[in-house]
Amino acid sequence: MSGLSELFAATRAQNRAALIGYLPAGYPTLAGSADMFNALIDSGCDLVEVGVPYSDPVMDGPVIQAAAETARAGGFRLTDLFGIVEKISAKGGKAVLMSYYNPIMAYGADAFARDLAAAGGLGVITPDLIVDEAGDWLAATEAHGIDPIFLVAPSSPTERISRTVEHTRGFLYAASTMGVTGARDQVSSLAPDLVARCRELTDLPIGVGLGVRTGAQAAEIAAFADGVIVGSAFVSAVTEGEKQARALAEELAAGVRGTVPAIS
Template structure:
């Protein structure tokens, strides 16, 4: 079994360093499975503390156009659920916690217990399920408990106190705070509701809260990194891979973005201190 770093341990480590974590999202299989694995390695080497590996899905209702197009291309190229486990195993043990992000239908098709078993065996930290709420997650909660993998649920600015409390209780590793309502994608600014959402989620009992949806620049990363435990970035990396003339150039461009984002995060915490 690969060396396993849990999400909470990774976030504890970055907190001890006085900074937020850089959480990088990549869709597995874009443009090919090995390319996505190499991109993950490049992002870890460039400063990513956690990697979210997206399981390509045919109906990604929460994803913006950049990630939708990448997922469609990955599926067309033959990427399947098992490839995500292969990618987890390839990236585990490099110093970053490796999570999977997936809509729940592919997990149901795989079998929740089998997925939790294989994810743990590959060295994965846990699973982020954007369309699954704790009330309907009994089978996944049991499977994740049985195999010791994190289950990460989402909250949004519209989430009432009882929803925040339910998510905080059910989640392990961290809570994913969507900074705005709507689909993923880069934005010119991060929603002003994000900081309040992080605070409300902590008050509701969450040990770690990471913010995603919209972060794409060093300035935005610094802004979010000043109050969140982790800064989640996806579309900026995927766009770099998509727009590059070849996979090697795409990896270099994505790694450069990661270094810029880490510099923003690190600078924000130094200034705050």
């Protein structure tokens, strides 16, 4: 059983969703990056997504774009990823990467999976890679025991969801809305339907992302998903300070437990 399977088995046993927090690696600073991820885990994140700052992030809105540019300007290099992941796993935290595919291709798919596995990373979310093009990546992740995590979107027909879940390990990333990353006032009405369609095709845990920023929204999603993924809201909070980031994690952690009656 992979680390991610264990994680979701545990949260399912607790009848709650997992809280998954995203930050770009090297943000707010390269030196302080690992500590910030660990702060999120301390404050209630079950899993962190370590984002690879990329020059051309087509699926990201302005908040994450700006943070990625800050991280790159601060000297982030691809090799820094593995040190950050190592510091997270050394403290018992669980981490996956989120990376556009070109940096992985440039590093070498096999070397990337190998070095991530050595650092204790569990999986990689690839927002611009579809399973149709993932032959090399699937071979690399399988060889090194890394979970390849693919996305499905509200526009994905059944046939494509089916093909995607066949190759996905760890959990399935369901994009709640048609659009880029960024906090939104309301949870998309497309998400419950998408998750329901996925449930008919797979037993994989399903994480829902894009647009979540409050505990109430987290509770709403936790009612039908296995994981609540929060990105831009954490980035904005970290921009303000670690205290704000911890407070947000605590609020969201309460949210993902919202469907569970208080323990007496």
